[in-house]
Amino acid sequence: MSHIKIELRKEDVDFIKGVCATFNNDPQELINVLHSCQEHFGYLPAEVQEVVSDGLNMPVAKIYGVVTFYSFFTMTPKGKHPISICLGTACYVRGAEKVLEEFKKELGIQVGESTKDNKFSLSSLRCVGACGLAPVVLVGDKTYGRVAPDDVKNILKEYE
């Protein structure tokens, strides 16, 4: 039985309900709804999923099942500057793993984690399609190409 109380600000609830309404409260539009919510909140906490469940009239377990299926969706907030290292094949054979290791070392965090001050978070992704620039690192919207482990410090410096 449900004992959890979900607490959200009214405008957040209204926003989510509004998103559901734009998609006609149609459960088939779940993924589009989740995209909109993640864009707005930066991540998809349990509370948001509960409201979506209410809006689309579908079990929250199913929503969680979808959120955990797709790697694009996250339930943890990203850092102010999310860092993604492409580990697609082209980047991998051109040394992306070493770049990733360097980021881990410099930031002291693992993939999927954020720094304590929530400034940086680290994730890996598969192919952004800029294979000519391999290895590729994304910080927020900015793309860094042909990154070598030695460049990592300088990249981070830009955000200090």
Place this chain on the structure above:
Amino acid sequence: METIKLTIDNKEIDVPKGTTIYKAAKELGIDIPTLCYMELHDMGIENKPAGCRICVAEVSGRRTLAPTCSTKCEPGMVVKTHTPRVLNARRTVMEFILSDHPKDCLVCSKSGTCELQDMAHRLGIRDIPGAEYAAVSTYRMDTSPSIIRNLDKCIMCRRCEMMCNEVQTVGAISAVNRGFMATVAPAFEQNLEHSTCTYCGQCVSVCPTGALTEVNHVPQVLRALVDPTKTVVVQTAPAVRAALGEEFGLAPGTLVTGKMTAALRALGFDYVFDTDFAADLTIMEEGTELLDRLSRHLKGDTTAKIPILTSCCPGWVNFFEEYFPDLKDVPSSAKSPQQMFGAIAKSYFADKIGINRKDMVVVSIMPCLAKKYECQRDEFSVDGNPDVDFSISTRELASFIKQANIDIKNLHDEEFDNPLGESTGAGVIFGTTGGVIEAACRTAYELYTGKKLERIEFTELRGMGGVRSATIDFDGLPLNIGIAHGLGNARKLLDEVRSGKSQFHAIEVMACPGGCIGGGGQPLHHGNSEIIKARAAALYTEDRKKPLRKSHENPFIIKLYDEFLDKPGSEKAHHLLHTHYFDKKKKIMIKK
């Protein structure tokens, strides 16, 4: 009907178009092994995600092996189910599955009834290569009032997910995560207790492994039995007697009422009573409520809620509290037989034998897992002392009997104790879909018309259809009855009630497919719906053998009202035998 000719293992067969290879093979006596496939034929329930890949076979013209459970027969198909290629594939896949499964079979509660264990044995697996470095997916254990989830043992057959979502429409669990960490869990992988779970236990009843099991209350019962200060009273639900024998190798549908009574006595229970007695009592209260609402309704009283819904089934109660809280004054306010029994045992009967209710322990033997949750509800206790202390399932009882080395098959039949052991045939049929409403009709008819019921059996109310309806002639008043078993079917009727379109005067709902005989606490049916049908037949047989078959004729019921309760629906009856429901729908709170 169009038929298809094909060859399976060099044997030709004609099957109707649309038949799967798996079923066609079965017709030929070829039992293809499978772990995820499951069908309850008569209830239209089928699980075939084609995920375990154990049932694969070679099919002519196909590059890869085909899952027979979900591959339809085609004309001229040549199927081979046991070539070296198939056997090697099956064994290797089985090794994969076992490599991601705990190896604690010896102490697993499913040991002996585990389909995975059986399959390992059947395929002759003697070794799990690479086990020394193979990662095993592990998850947090979760114990709710009724169900234990140990997902380390989940093999992703998805049967539970199918039961919870498609059959029951409860939606408490879903496949979550991806790849190696995929499993079936409630939202946010919280405890089941925090989900919309109704504890119907249908997930448990289909789980092939030890991933989903009931909470075992036998140790607590044992502790009560050895405590000399406690008087331990046991009640047994109708569906138990029709299924318990299966755990001891008896054919499905073998009635073991007398042997069960003897075994319970041998286990040391002080009084062995029958929930059927409380079922008769339920009919008195619920039937009275029905007639009251009906007559007010017929007089044009719009406050009289019609249809009335039965309320014996705790899974069903949990369901409408969660999904239809707006309709919570529609179901009958009568408690379930388990709780009526507890309330009477700890008042009327405790007084009678002169003990304090605190010194009495009431144990129920139930085909049900939701009963474990029900007896723990706050409203069913007095000063913290529950009316029913422990509810154990048919399976737990069987295990208890085995532990106590009681040879139940060779026990002599014994009778229930009095006064709470006497019941009519009406109480017996409570255990099957349609039974409660048939019992109610037997009594309501006579009370309403004042005439004697000539034809006791309302066969039009029986059967295994998921949603059934019948009109009973109450001496000129056509009474429209609806019946649903399985919560998904119940939802259909409830939606009609909500929208005001329901044509029924009374609706019986049981959460489990087949009713209590198919309950979550029953011996596992392993996808054989014949077993469930045999149990139903057994209950109708017991009913037929009873000298009294209408609840209001039960002499001990009559005596109970005379001595204690006054009359059905009296203030005292209301206090002890009726309840109220709660809105349990999740609320979204606005942060201030």
Place this chain on the structure above:
Amino acid sequence: MSKYSMHLLVCGGTGCHASESDAIVCNLRDELEAKGLMDTVQVIMTGCFGFCEKGPIVKVMPDNTFYVQVKPEDAQTIVEEHVIKGRKVTRLLYKDPVTRESISDSKHMGFFKKQLRIVLRNCGFINPENIDEYIARDGYLALGKVLTEMTPEEVIKEVKASGQRGRGGAGFSTGLKWELARKNQSDEKYVVCNADEGDPGAFMDRSVLEGDPHSVLEAMAICGYSIGAGNGLIYIRAEYPLAIERLKIAINQARENGLLGDNIFGTGFSFDIKLRYGAGAFVCGEETALIHSMEGLRGEPTVKPPFPAESGYNGKPTNVNNVETFAAIPAIILKGAKWFASIGTEKSKGTKVFALAGKINNVGLIEVPMGTTLREVIFEIGGGIRNGKKFKGIQTGGPSGGCLSEKHLDTPIDFDNLIAAGSIMGSGAMIVLDEDDCMVSMAKFFLEFTVEESCGKCAPCRIGNKRLHELLGQICEGKGTLADLDRLKNMSIVIKDTALCGLGQTSPNPVLSMMDNYYDEYVAHVTDKKCPAGQCKSLMEYVINPDNCVGCTACARVCPVNAISGERKEVHHIDPAICIKCGACMEKCKFDAIFIN
């Protein structure tokens, strides 16, 4: 209308976009504005030119000058020198990696010489955000022809006759697929474009959508007319924001022009297209999984049959083709099946787009006729292996494909030849590997991808691939045995044979093909405990050559775990039991005294 005498095409593909090609456009326009040349010189941002290795690219028309690795600050030079004075900016020209000579006209670059652009006909040529340019290139003419001159059956016949096979992976005949969808009667049918290009190292679909979105829209409408569908859906990765943006613009422009929507060309045929977003699941490239994802569900595949043509989106007949397949359709209709069928090999017609990446000089997007050999692709178009290393293998078809070796270099590329060689066409990713790549580690890398992307529905993929990955890890660490190689093979064969969908059925391909082609390397790992490519850390041993060591102690001081001992001015020694193979000592040593054994 002003008459431009010169066009400056700037690549706006994701790769170049990431390298600030939009700033180049701005700067060029500013410069032209300053020089008063806005009326005579037009700056156009196009889709991908394909030559991603040297992006961002600026192409000057009409003299076809091809500038590479242009920076925003180069805009001034281009305008002042080339536009005004007509002098090519030599330093921005492409230099042949072998002859070191500058080449100005892209036609003369090895990269473009062997290419034949059908699918990419408009990529890097037109402004994808302007429907007029597409129309000027005969856009929507095929749709017009189909709607006014052909019956649906005739269209299907034509597509069948062209011999085109689905470019998404399996290579099923496009025309046959359409025919199946047409045959199934239903009140509603759907045309779905699979733009969920999840294959790492593949970006051809994205490039088409970014560079020529209308060709896909037009083809979907043609398909809709043929199978009797009025609704189109494009399932596109959310990771492709630029492609999504351009698609949205294209759909709107097509609607405004009456080329999508009700009563197209006044023929009574109506067709509209909606976008659905993927959310990062490789398995959604499988059509049944894709359909479930579009329905808002977990993208888990289901058993086929029933095929989507029978029961697809919302249970209705659905035709799913990928971007590249669609993009060729207008050309097939306009130029005819015969023309298309004249290109390619006997069973694989037309051209195929490949994303060439890895240890190769010219990373980029190429389109070649089916039947081109791997050698031509790698050494002529691709410009050979980077840094003068030796070619070792080429992984085609992404993680689902196989790795082909030296002996396959002269194999003409087509669907059947690749399968026969133990790989697949897949979506067309080609990753070139050189002598430094360890074939056990590569197999492990691909399996890691599959393990991460497995949906978890069927046991062989969910658990089996995990086991394959673990066992490859054991071998990389020197813990494998010869018997393990047999197990590796058996597990791979069984996974291929039993997995539910295409993802699982192809996931062992890298292992199987690499074991086939580089068996000795696998044996070296398990019997000699050696990694011939020097990639597997556990199998490496750092050793000090006593002849070179002068005892400077630099290595000992830099070693983080104190594994190096030795007196000053005496030969040092590395204790392999302590060494963590970080390589710091080797980097520090000025005397080349440390080497890997």
Place this chain on the structure above:
Amino acid sequence: MSKITSLADLKKRREELKSGLDIRVKAIDPENVVQVKVAMATCGIASGAKTIMEFFLEQLDRRNIAAVVTQTGCMGYCYAEPTIEVKLPGQDPVVFGFVDLKRADQIIEKYIKTGELVDGIIPVNYQTIDLKE
């Protein structure tokens, strides 16, 4: 923007729009069209090369001649400015000097259309197609 309501409509629109892409289309294969290069260095511009270039652009189009008109740097014939180089498909390039509007018209009408040589040809002593190909 008006809707396209018929195939004829689309074809009409295509014809209108086609010229916008002309430069690019011809550039794909300049060997098959007439290539005109106008020397547009300082001295060329000073002696009116810009007018000549615009004339070629406009007139070649008007007279339906598939051609590519580009500018190039100083050809080294400063004495003969404005100079232009014309290359007909499959032929060697020919350089004309002292090109005024009248001579430009002659070049189009005679040399480009019929291949007949006109006055003002400068003997070519170097290749203008720059750099190495």
